[in-house]
Amino acid sequence: MxxxxxxxxxxxxxxxxxxxxxxxxxxxxxxxxxxxxxxxxxxxxxxxxxxxxxxxxxxxxxxxxxxxxxxxxxxxxxxxxxxxxxxxxxxxxxxxxxxxxxxxxxxADAWFNSLHQFHRKIFGVPDEREIRREDYRSLNYLYPGYVDHMMDLNWTLEVYEEVSLKRNYELFYNPDHYKxxxxxxxxxxxxxxxxxxxxxxxxxxxxxxxxxxxxxxxxxxxxxxxxxxxxxxx
Missing domain, CATH: 3.40.50.300 (P-loop containing nucleotide triphosphate hydrolases)
Incomplete structure (x- = not known):
């Protein structure tokens, strides 16, 4: 059925x-x-x-x-x-x-590996290198800049000791950070x-x-x- x-x-x-x-x-x-x-x-x-x-x-x-x-x-x-x-x-x-x-x-390990591989696939990133910000910044899903904004929102934002918000792009696909x-x-x-x-x-x-x-x-x-x-x- x-x-x-x-x-x-x-x-x-x-x-x-x-x-x-x-x-x-x-x-x-x-x-x-x-x-x-x-x-x-x-x-x-x-x-x-x-x-x-x-x-x-x-x-x-x-x-x-x-x-x-x-x-x-x-x-x-x-x-x-x-x-x-x-x-x-x-x-x-x-x-x-x-x-x-x-x-x-x-x-958590299976989750991170699945997310990482899925992003590699949709961003068209070859296996021999890591995902870079330029791989998805120009993607036009929903509207220009949406993917870039969501990646920043979820994975790069840190609150520092002086209670300031900053973006740390070194955190992208850091397994410990994501998990x-x-x-x-x-x-x-x-x-x-x-x-x-x-x-x-x-x-x-x-x-x-x-x-x-x-x-x-x-x-x-x-x-x-x-x-x-x-x-x-x-």
Whole structure:
């Protein structure tokens, strides 16, 4: 049965059983976020278009949350940027009470290697050298400068002793630096939900045979349990 056929069954089942507000996939990119998006679709949820969320996420990071709030209000399920970075999850937790959050994760070494190889591929960088800033500065994804801005935002910013913010481009693809950010964010998420553990599911999709844990977490019928789709693997 293909997805469209299955959704003829899953959408009414999901709609009749859904008791949560929204569900956000908040795991870092390259932890199975594309597979999670597919799972949300299979379950019959109204999944938000990714690029629209990325654009509104830029405004949210600059202090204007209204476009992101309006976007989230229209759909059931979300993943990837801006939900996969920084503390966006905490803002949305306050703005959309009664929501559920799924933290996808994998071993930090495997995560970094996957991210590194994926970026090499999309930036067209040969194996014999490291990724350089000029490899992606001119990329025109969403709009000129978007990729450069997001790389800076996530990986180069440091707060120095004099409480000043600087960009350190020597940090690009430093394994210890990337893995430290990855581990710290995961720990912060778990800490944030420590008083409400039923609102957070921490899951390694590479270790799951089917969607039963996600279905149970969302309070949906067992009829919606399927095999785990594994997509966009690197």
């Amino acid at each position: 293909d997805l469209n056929q299955f959704r003829k069954i899953s959408v009414p089942l999901c709609t009749a059983s859904k008791s949560f507000n929204k569900v956000f996939g908040i795991g870092a990119n390259k932890t199975g976020t594309t597979s999670l998006q597919a799972i949300f679709n299979i379950l019959g949820l109204n999944v938000a278009p990714q690029q629209e969320g990325e654009l509104h996420g830029v405004q949210a990071m600059k202090g204007n949350l209204r476009p992101l709030v309006d976007y989230v209000s229209k759909y059931d399920a979300f993943q990837d940027i801006p939900f996969s970075i920084k503390s966006t999850y905490a803002q949305l937790d306050a703005l959309f009470p009664g929501s559920k959050f799924v933290l996808t994760y994998r071993n 430290s950010i990855y581990r710290e964010r995961n720990a912060e998420i778990v800490r944030h939900f420590s008083e409400r553990p039923s609102d957070l599911l921490v899951i390694d999709l590479t270790q799951e045979k089917d969607t039963s844990r996600i279905v149970k977490f969302l309070g949906l019928p067992d009829d919606l349990i399927t095999n785990i789709p594994h997509l966009n693997e690197t």
